[in-house]
Amino acid sequence: MEIDAFSGNLRRMEVFDQLAEQYQGEHSHNPFQAALIEEIAALLPSGTSVLDLGCGTGVPTAQVLTESDHRVVGVDISEGMLRLAREQVPAAEFVHADFKELADDFGSFEAVTAFFSLLMLSKAEIERTLDKAFGWLKPDGYLALGMVNFDGDSLPFDFMGVPVTVSGYLESDLAAVLKAHGFTVVSIETVAFTPADGPEESQIFALARKPA
Ligand SMILES: C[S@@+](CC[C@H](N)C(=O)[O-])C[C@H]1O[C@@H](n2cnc3c(N)ncnc32)[C@H](O)[C@@H]1O
Numbered sequence: 001m002e003i004d005a006f007s008g009n010l011r012r013m014e015v016f017d018q019l020a021e022q023y024q025g026e027h028s029h030n031p032f033q034a035a036l037i038e039e040i041a042a043l044l045p046s047g048t049s050v051l052d053l054g055c056g057t058g059v060p061t062a063q064v065l066t067e068s069d070h071r072v073v074g075v076d077i078s079e080g081m082l083r084l085a086r087e088q089v090p091a092a093e094f095v096h097a098d099f100k101e102l103a104d105d106f107g108s109f110e111a112v113t114a115f116f117s118l119l120m121l122s123k124a125e126i127e128r129t130l131d132k133a134f135g136w137l138k139p140d141g142y143l144a145l146g147m148v149n150f151d152g153d154s155l156p157f158d159f160m161g162v163p164v165t166v167s168g169y170l171e172s173d174l175a176a177v178l179k180a181h182g183f184t185v186v187s188i189e190t191v192a193f194t195p196a197d198g199p200e201e202s203q204i205f206a207l208a209r210k211p212a
Pocket of ligand 1: 016027028053054055056057059060061075076077078081097098099100114115116117120121
């Protein structure tokens with residue numbers, strides 16, 4: 001593995017440079033994620049701004065939101081993911097960065113989304129990123145998360161054949177963490193999703209809100 005150009009940490013995210021198309025093929029049909037994206041698209045007035053953390057290939061999140069007339073800024077650490085994202089969703093803006101390192105004044109958004117990207121951080125990093133997201137959100141803004149349902153901190157995991165580390169919470173713990181970081185939990189549910197080529201996964205989808 002090479003050294004991460006952004007933070008000096010071991011750069012595990014290069015896994016997505018190689019797996020971008022395969023990841024999209026296996027995961028982009030998640031009906032629970034699609035439902036939450038549609039919910040956000042409908043909750044936000046047309047033309048509002050959404051920050052998508054770990055945007056991947058832009059499909060489905062940036063694609064659906066831009067097609068619903070929202071302005072999307074997607075951030076990802078993987079050039080391979082961003083190459084596909086720029087091709088597939090030309091209406092969105094994509095930034096190559098480690099979202100943990102984005103400045104506190106990076107922008108002001110009506111919604112922040114993070115589908116299966118926070119889980120690649122340690123729990124301490126997840127919680128620091130939740131604080132940053134709180135700061136980037138306008139009052140009344142929405143935070144939408146997709147996570148894997150398990151309790152662990154930086155546990156080794158075989159991701160599509162590549163070793164990474166992942167962190168997760170059980171549903172009640174994730175709700176408590178969101179509340180502890182100032183959010184109101186609008187909805188949270190645990191679902192079973194089967195990727196096209198993999199075993200069933202227990203996932204959590206949460207919609208939270210920054211109080212006015
Ligand atoms: C499992 S994929 C999910 C992609 C997309 N959100 C989706 O739902 O299809 C996780 C993505 O998060 C990105 N990612 C993980 N940690 C990141 C970080 N610290 N900064 C920026 N991107 C990150 C990875 O490169 C990858 O594209």
